[in-house]
Amino acid sequence: MFDGNYSEPEDRMGAIPEAKAAKAEIMGKQREAEEALDKLEIFNTADAFKQFRSKVFILFLKVMPQIQNLNRPEQYESLEKIRDRDFKRADRERGIKLSDLVSEKDKEIWKKRFDELNQAIYDLGITNIALVKNDEPFGYEFLKGLDHNLQKDEDPGWKKLKENLKNMRRLLRKDTDMVGLVYGGNRTGKTTLSIQIARIIQYGENEGDMDPSHFIFNDNDFQEAMDNSEKYDARHIDEMSLLFHKRDGMNTEQKDRNKMMKTYAKKNQFFIGCDNNFYNIDGEFRSDKVDFVIHVPKRGKFEFYSKAKVHKFTKGEDGTPETPQPDIEGRFPNLNPENGQTDPVWKTYKEVEDKKLEVVDDDDESNTDIMNIANQVIDNIDNFLKELEGRDPIVSHRLIKAQFGQQEDLSTEDAKAVKDVVENRVDLSEWA
Numbered sequence: 001m002f003d004g005n006y007s008e009p010e011d012r013m014g015a016i017p018e019a020k021a022a023k024a025e026i027m028g029k030q031r032e033a034e035e036a037l038d039k040l041e042i043f044n045t046a047d048a049f050k051q052f053r054s055k056v057f058i059l060f061l062k063v064m065p066q067i068q069n070l071n072r073p074e075q076y077e078s079l080e081k082i083r084d085r086d087f088k089r090a091d092r093e094r095g096i097k098l099s100d101l102v103s104e105k106d107k108e109i110w111k112k113r114f115d116e117l118n119q120a121i122y123d124l125g126i127t128n129i130a131l132v133k134n135d136e137p138f139g140y141e142f143l144k145g146l147d148h149n150l151q152k153d154e155d156p157g158w159k160k161l162k163e164n165l166k167n168m169r170r171l172l173r174k175d176t177d178m179v180g181l182v183y184g185g186n187r188t189g190k191t192t193l194s195i196q197i198a199r200i201i202q203y204g205e206n207e208g209d210m211d212p213s214h215f216i217f218n219d220n221d222f223q224e225a226m227d228n229s230e231k232y233d234a235r236h237i238d239e240m241s242l243l244f245h246k247r248d249g250m251n252t253e254q255k256d257r258n259k260m261m262k263t264y265a266k267k268n269q270f271f272i273g274c275d276n277n278f279y280n281i282d283g284e285f286r287s288d289k290v291d292f293v294i295h296v297p298k299r300g301k302f303e304f305y306s307k308a309k310v311h312k313f314t315k316g317e318d319g320t321p322e323t324p325q326p327d328i329e330g331r332f333p334n335l336n337p338e339n340g341q342t343d344p345v346w347k348t349y350k351e352v353e354d355k356k357l358e359v360v361d362d363d364d365e366s367n368t369d370i371m372n373i374a375n376q377v378i379d380n381i382d383n384f385l386k387e388l389e390g391r392d393p394i395v396s397h398r399l400i401k402a403q404f405g406q407q408e409d410l411s412t413e414d415a416k417a418v419k420d421v422v423e424n425r426v427d428l429s430e431w432a
Helices: 019-043 046-067 073-084 087-094 104-124 156-172 190-203 219-228 252-266 283-289 344-356 365-379 397-404 412-425
Strands: 178-184 234-237 270-275 292-296 301-306 328-331
Touching (some): 019 046, 019 104, 046 073, 156 328, 178 190, 190 270, 365 397, 365 412
Parallel strands (some): 178 270, 178 292
Antiparallel strands (some): 301 328
């Protein structure tokens, strides 16, 4: 097992020794293990299982010396279970014979170890030592591949993404504008990633705080950004679909926002926004304005797609994109780690969020009434939905006003406020 006694390189800059040879050997063993896994999935015999397990063990032996050169080798301690397992004894205790089918539990254990090895290989920067360019008609150069001059404690994919963001920052100053979109499930870190990207575009580095005006939560914030922003400003939009949503994409307010985007383009600005579903965003906006998309498949991980790749997205049966191979993938830093070293930009964001999303004020009875009505609407939401052909339904403020206008003395503006609260709290795609 790891004993923690690894020497630290003086400059903390760790190049893989003999990079090309190391790459060729490790990737060769990786392919052999992948082929063995394919055979196991097809035949599901003990013989195929033992072959796959053996290939994983050989790959482990090739990778571990490289892992020991990382700054934090302890994060791969679980891989030592590959070395510790007594194969013959374990087989005997489980009574495996060549004629037996392998249990799903055994397969999952070793597939998991193989996945962990593959992640370690990626972290080492072995698999993509190259630079590529996405050619016409998109014109942006997105760098893949990994150099061998990486800080030990920084994910190589994140480093590569930062390089591209700095290129984007330079492009803004050459008379262009850009929009990015981050999508993924709840609590995966979409906002954390989006804020860091906006900060890099704003300052050229991922350090320091940002002004509260750089966080957009609603129409008023967006209008303020268009009216008072400086040239080359970068802003985070908390929920992109609240401003550019597909379900009522042709309403007057959204048309006005689309017109305001001309101001954004004139000032060479950068916006990046989050949403749970890529297809919640208005299709025309996605096609015309969005220059890149980042998927956050699980907490702390990202997959970056240039516009050329985004055009290849197709809508799956579950309503989420089926995507090609990402241009860049990796892990991004946490702004609010458990060690208490919270980044100042996250503190500012949370302060702004608390103020913007604070709907109930104990001293404001009208807000309390709005929340009470919103709760009633949610409990009976089928009665307040408006169907739109080819789109998700929306909550109708007119139906809300018709129901509560007289008994609650509800104005049209209050009915719209109720609509906003409900649409913020309910995923209407479930009623599509």
